[in-house]
Amino acid sequence: MKIAILGGTGNEGFGLGFRWAVAGHEIIIGSRLAEKGASAAAEMLAKLPAGTSVSGTDNLSATQQAEVVVLSVPYSAQEKTLETVKEALAGKLLVTVVVPLGEKAARVWRLPSGLSAAEEAQAQIGDSARVVAAFQNISAHHLTDLTHGIDCDVLICGEKGTDKELVAQLCADAGMRGVNAGPLANASVVEGLTAVLIGINIRHKIKNAGIRITGISHQG
Numbered sequence: 186m187k188i189a190i191l192g193g194t195g196n197e198g199f200g201l202g203f204r205w206a207v208a209g210h211e212i213i214i215g216s217r218l219a220e221k222g223a224s225a226a227a228e229m230l231a232k233l234p235a236g237t238s239v240s241g242t243d244n245l246s247a248t249q250q251a252e253v254v255v256l257s258v259p260y261s262a263q264e265k266t267l268e269t270v271k272e273a274l275a276g277k278l279l280v281t282v283v284v285p286l287g288e289k290a291a292r293v294w295r296l297p298s299g300l301s302a303a304e305e306a307q308a309q310i311g312d313s314a315r316v317v318a319a320f321q322n323i324s325a326h327h328l329t330d331l332t333h334g335i336d337c338d339v340l341i342c343g344e345k346g347t348d349k350e351l352v353a354q355l356c357a358d359a360g361m362r363g364v365n366a367g368p369l370a371n372a373s374v375v376e377g378l379t380a381v382l383i384g385i386n387i388r389h390k391i392k393n394a395g396i397r398i399t400g401i402s403h404q405g
């Protein structure tokens with residue numbers, strides 16, 4: 186599958202792209218600057234086995250080329266990033282990993298506007314594209330280290346079951362279990378958990394606290 190990662194020059198998007206490239210997906214790293222995207226792609230390719238497909242360009246070209254688009258920018262950059270790609274997103278699936286963390290204390294949860302960042306994204310781009318929220322609780326820390334398993338489930342929020350199934354497959358391709366966590370309205374809970382995990386990381390001096398859903402079999 187052709188996957189564009191807007192802001193894939195940052196740790197989270199780069200790490201997810203790396204794992205998907207290993208699984209055989211075609212990765213297009215998006216950036217505000219095409220050269221920065223291309224240079225991140227060269228960096229990723231250098232870490233990957235031969236035969237993997239990674240390219241880099243600006244966010245709009247990446248969106249135009251992809252079947253699935255991943256939004257991986259800071260919350261403060263979400264609105265202006267989406268504005269640049271809004272039209273090109275029509276008919277596509279937008280997977281957002283964005284967490285609207287407090288600027289002063291990332292370990293304390295604040296809902297930005299009464300809506301989750303994912304619902305804000307859906308409201309901004311309109312109904313022509315579908316938003317699914319996922320990977321908010323996955324620390325970037327070990328994503329580029331394939332010897333390290335990711336000890337965390339992925340909670341997936343969205344409206345359409347088929348979209349969530351596709352994202353669950355992307356979770357599996359990246360070595361994680363995806364769990365259907367209900368409609369997009371539930372994304373605020375998942376985004377908020379990230380603040381809790383960051384606080385746990387700080388208190389335990391670690392970088393990869395995660396969550397596990399118990400009581401269900403392999404796929405949720």
Ligand SMILES: NC(=O)c1ccc[n+]([C@@H]2O[C@H](COP(=O)([O-])OP(=O)(O)OC[C@H]3O[C@@H](n4cnc5c(N)ncnc54)[C@H](OP(=O)(O)O)[C@@H]3O)[C@@H](O)[C@H]2O)c1
Nearest residue numbers: 192194195196197216217257258259262283284321324325
């Ligand atoms: N890091 C983690 O462990 C982690 C875990 C779970 C969720 N998340 C969430 O995933 C998202 C990405 O995290 P990250 O750590 O990869 O973020 P990041 O490195 O701070 O930013 C990712 C990319 O976003 C673009 N960007 C940064 N500031 C921008 C601005 N002011 N305007 C427009 N674009 C800007 C940059 O790309 P260009 O300069 O190339 O355009 C940057 O490389 C965030 O919403 C974060 O909360 C992160």
